[in-house]
Amino acid sequence: MGLLHYFLGLQVHQTEEGIFLLQRKYTRDLLNIKFGMLNCKLAATPMSISEKLQQVNEEELTYAKRFRSLVGGLIYLTHTRPDIAYHVGVISRFMQQPSKVHYGAAKRVLQYISGTLDFGIWYSKTDNFRLCGYTYSDWASSLDDIRSVSTNVFTLGSSVVTWSSKMQATTSLSTSEAEYIATTLAACQAV
Template identity: 70%
Template sequence: MNEFEMSDMGLLHYFIGLEVHQDEDGIFLSQSKYAMDFLIKFGLLNCKPAATPMNVGEKLQLNNRAQIDYARSFRSLVGVLIYLTHTCFDIAFSISVISRFMQQPSKVHFGAAKKVLCYIAGTKDYEIWYSHVSNFRLCGFIDSDYVGSLNDIRSISTYFFTLGSGVVTWTSKKQATTTLSTSEIKYISATSAVC
């Protein structure tokens, strides 16, 4: 206060789309209001919630013939979904797949992005819980999808880590090199996660 003009506004409750609920036992983080606003914007507020963010076994690929006229809406939707991965790490893989088609989206890609939003409709009230714990144990979980990208035959690595009670980091991205076997992709995924 001696150096800078500032005011104490109490505990943090809302900050750039991130809701924070603090109590004596820990902190809840969510983006339910942010998700609700965009469900309304895209007309999916009363949609049937999807059980998974992406169809099992679905592999999207580039389709030059089926470009959509509303590419701007697609890009806006993908941007919203990318921002939602701050608290919804379970959609990270789906978003990494869908965001590859920002330059030439098709109706199929737009449908896949809307399906993720339908999944969010069913999980928008989920929160990340960071509790007061005395044992901070770091746990990591790694997965991979062999040849997950059909256009360039690259595999996808996914991992997330927890420290104590909550998730602290997660990612899902295409590997830089082309792998020749499922064993090789598992080693590359594990190395990437450890790094």
């Protein structure tokens, strides 16, 4: 059958030096066919640094189904794009009652990925199989319930093998507590 080239929207490029996974075709279809944003104005980052999203008590979007479809497409894209995982996680909190602000934030992620179609994950050949993990917590980042977000990334050798961005189950009373919870979650992932 030969080498694997395409599987469930994942493009696989195998060489002597390693394997590169990306979702260029899936991303182009998402941008062009589903949302008509292939040639949109590009964004340098997936989300504005100063933007804090929260539930608003305004009327639900008339195109809420379109928002949910967009977020679902972005969630699938995070399989090879850890650079957008946190931002997609933030946006996906508002699936039940999206507003125009939430839809605008999701469209900004599309503007970012439109300029980064060739991003993916590179798994290079290596003899150094050292597991290395990084963790971070964003204390009280949710304006709705004052909960924190834990993020972690693990590499094996020089390649990313797992990443996560999750809302913490409890409300932290300090940045230290949020960091301890994030570190505990990362330690469980490492084990």
